[in-house]
Amino acid sequence: MSFFKHRNNLIHAGIALTLSVINIYIIFTLDPPNLAQGVFGNIFFIHVPIAWSAFLLYFAVMVCGIFYLTNKSIKWDYRGLAFAEVGTIFMFLVLTTGPIWAKPAWGHFWPWEPRLTTSLILFLIFLGYFMLREFGGNPEQVSRYAAVLGILAFLDVPLIFFSVKFWLPKMQSHPQVGQYFSSANPMSTYLIIFSFISMIIISSLMVRFRTNILSMNHTS
């Protein structure tokens, strides 16, 4: 665990831990904003920030892919892989919290909501990404292929989103979202932003930790 021997990393981990404890405490004790959904309404404060971070992480995979293809430095490959791994964990959480919230909000576990469907498709592409990493050929080639696939996956996002959105026009994207962002009650907005910031800090810690392990395996 040499990663945590550095002071900065330890501080990063401490901040991440503190923020997640506060975040979880708030979410469990907060009065649900929508009485009809009951306590499930509060899942919004964890589901939406996780979804934003997951898309941000996948976006980072694309950026790392572009950097890797342009300057061929192995560190961008490790970063790309670490972002993809953490992004996939976050996407998995999106795909579990989404249906839990969808059941009380819409009555179905899987309502084919555009953003959730886009998340599922991206998640599937990234499962393929890990298979490609594992079975793709020699390591140097696989790094290039994975970089290309990371860019391809994110280029697909707007196309997937718009086609799913207009595929089922009855299915509005998140009709319940508006109630969380009312100007009369800015508290919810602050909570979301707080939760999002804590997710960013947790995910960046995870990415840094993974990048560290990957580069250590390479040097040893």
Added chain:
Amino acid sequence: MIFHLVLKDLKIEWRSKEIITSMFIFGLSITLIFALAFQVAPNLIRTFAPGLLWVVILFTSVLGLNRLFSLEKEDQALWSWVAAPVSRGTVYIAKVISAFIFIIMSELLFIIPFFIFLNLPSNFSFISFALILFLGTGAIVSVGCLISGITLQARLRDVLIPILLFPSASPVAIAATKCTGLLFNQIPLVNYLFWLLILGSFFVIFGLFGYLVFNQIVEE
């Protein structure tokens, strides 16, 4: 030079006839299975036909793409292929053109039995149908050649192509099914321009992306 590269694929195919024949027979077999599986409700099949058609096209495309790129791996042909005195992007475009020709030809062969076996009405505009087929196939081929390129050296190549292609091509599946469904209901072309636009932009985005990154994919 593109012409010569395409001609090479066409010549190989003319002599062996393996790609189009296998795609045609495979398409026919899936159609047969669909026709048998949907016997419980023959009138329902008209509603599902557009989706089934694109499932058949996607499945046969996987077969064709796999075979088309395997040609380059036999007898170390890969290096003479990429050693063609043109940019790698041009090599990609040539592959897209030959894959497009092969897939369109096999579609033309199995579409007639598809309509006959499933008892589908044929009172719609054939020009619009051809346009949808061309755009949809072009979109599948543009991303399909890219994915076949990345999986060229992979151990699990046969598995990786569908795993990566199906989620990536999901906007194509949605848009093409939607277009074909509207067309089968004799709705004029102007009402589904949005879906044609999705197909067109998919083709352009991944075509350009493939052209740009193909030199990274096939590299010594």
